Amino acid sequence: MAGLLIMILSLPAYSMIDGISGNVFNLEAKEGNIYSGEGGSHYMWGFSDGANVMQYPGPTMIINQGDMVTVNLTNWLSVPVSIIFPGQSNVTAMGGTEGLMAREAAPNGGMVSYMFMAEHPGTYMYQSGTNCELQIEMGLIGAIIIRPAPMMPMDAIGTNAMEMPMGGQAYDTMDSQYEDEYLFLLSELDPAIHRLAELGNFAAIDNAKWWPTIWFINGRCAPDTMLAANVPWLPNQPYNCMPMMHPGDRILCRYISAGRDLHPFHQHGNNFKIIARDGRLLQSMPGGMTADLAYSDFTITVAPGGTADSIFVWTGAGLGWDMYGHAPGDPLEMGEDPADHGKPFPVVLPQNQELLFGGMWSGSPFLGAMGTLPPGEGGMNPNAGYTFMWHSHNEQEMTNDDIFPGGLMTMIIIEAPNVPIMH
């Protein structure tokens, strides 16, 4: 028993969301440029991990519950900057000067250190607490993930050996366990404000007349959301949002509404279950064994500055046919819904000459199977997964400066059980 415990505790904490871990973080506020999906370039203020370039959003800080956290801010901007940590209590600060909401680091090299105890697990954010109406728009935002202590690796639930060690647990309850986790930090941008800021013409900026035309998940606009993380041509936007899962996997979606607007985030494919809001489980009794007030939904609008967590599962249940093309006597796939096992595909597929193709169509309706395609077709779905769009249901937010498609949108890929999940 003791041996088992040691083995469990010595497994590395599984970090699927990109970020920086630890309990001391050195953030620098500095300027830089980001690219929007239509090719626009926007002057930004953002946080960097130490001497690295500014990034949008700032580095995701991944913290273990119970840690005493120190965030050292060095400010290379021309205006005072501070950091506040909504959802954290008893934040203390050293250095700098007293601001409205937090101690501020002076321009051009000023420093402040913030300290707090990571008391509760969950999804949180950090942001500038100085001149927020401008500085949050300019990009001084980031995510915080606090993992529950001790980090409990989960039993294999509908998973396969290629992903071990797998997943984790978001909160203190078993029903917050997951195999894969993804971040959805939603924000928006009004290019006019950024142009004026780049020119130093701050007097001309009217934050009340804000009119965003660019929308982001994790600091990228679609289709860039679906590129790999850290692609070299987006040096200031390291984070992607390319959810992938197997049928039956539980995936944890961590939502952060980091901009100032409401974004109804809509997930195709299946309902999800909201388990937490603002870093607190939905419970009739705080501290209970389950998120007993969790609810099923297909669109979530997180309050600006707030967060939420959901568990999403997709098995193909209810399709009415066997998506693996099984014969009735075949064994079940991992994560397969048994109700449709062995049921034939219900229609006769049209011939290729009667079809128009998209890059995602593998040529076969069966999961993980390829069919014959004319030359030049397909190719964007190499493992023949199923794809569903996840996007803002304020449809105008699926554009990049008025060009559709783009913006606050990505695709989730359901991959066949034998396909390794690439993160």
Place this chain on the structure above:
Amino acid sequence: MNLTKNKIRILAFMAVLAMFSVSCYSAEFFLRADTTTMTMPDGKAVLMWGFALDSAFNANDGVVTVPGPMLTVPAGDSNLTIHLQNKLTEPVSIMINGQVTAMTPVRNPDGRIRSFTHETLPGNAAPVDYVWTNFQPGSYIYQSGSHPAVQVQMGLYGGAKKDYAQGAAYQGVAYDEEATLFFSEIDPALHDAIQNDEYGVGKSMTSTMGYVAKYFLLNGKPYTAGLPAIPSGKDTQKILLRCFNASLESRTPILNNLYANVVAEDGKLYPYAAQQYSIQLSAGKTKDAVITPAKPGKYPVYDRQMGLSNGTAGSGGMFNYLAVGCLSDINGDTNVNNVDLAILGSEFGRTNCSVGDPCQADLNGDGSVNTADLALMMGTWLSDCP
């Protein structure tokens, strides 16, 4: 039977109330719709329409405020009567979203509804009454029900509230102190047009479709340096935050360094409280939340949808602090220190604190001054109290 400090206070208040309430309705208000001018932090003078609370019809002794006066219906009273006087230039009325009463809409000749309920004409010689006979507990927004596209923006709104019982906002939601967070906005373009008679058919401004809020008010004021913080009870107390949004846009107050139990929405109790630091308020929404700060201090509260600018005067807007005082600052010198300890020491061991013979140092209100009170004091020892 032990009485909490709060109950003692309420009973004393009720006794005073009983003396005065013999000859009049307990929830009866004389409101006057009138004009006032508010000066914004950047110097802009804005004509407002608002309500004043007068002592009698045509007494004209109240002050016009935006938001209007908070109307408190006592717990146990189902009746609210508002006697309205209209000193504006167009008909006005009063409705309360979420409170049911018989309403008689007024229509234009073409059949379109002009007013959700009966109007009070300009310069009315006798009060026009708006009556609710089944007033429900909770927090509500009252507003003009006439020409609301213009009149609500102009400032004809306010809060109305009723407790479920003494010291309880709703069934099972007890509180010690309460604070109001009332959000609203101003787009000066409409106010200027009204002032200059440039609003209406055939004039330079024909609708409110181009609305862009420019000034952002929390409890009727955009934040400027030196604005008094919002008194919000004391540490370890249950403090009820009544949140109102009379803005035309959504607002999301964030409580810095605090969580709230959001207990009700639109005057309706949730089955379970929601633990949040963000309190999202759609236009017209009310929510009630209870905070129990462990420590005294000034807790920033701000609109995360960024109603935080003061026109050309920089930052401000919907920002202020919840000033949570010290339960253990018995002598009120804004510090928990030896003076308070001496008072506690002088009363230590008393077990008979009561309305007639209260104990200053019965901090937890259990009727005794003992080590539990001492522990509370030590918990905030040497704290500065806002």
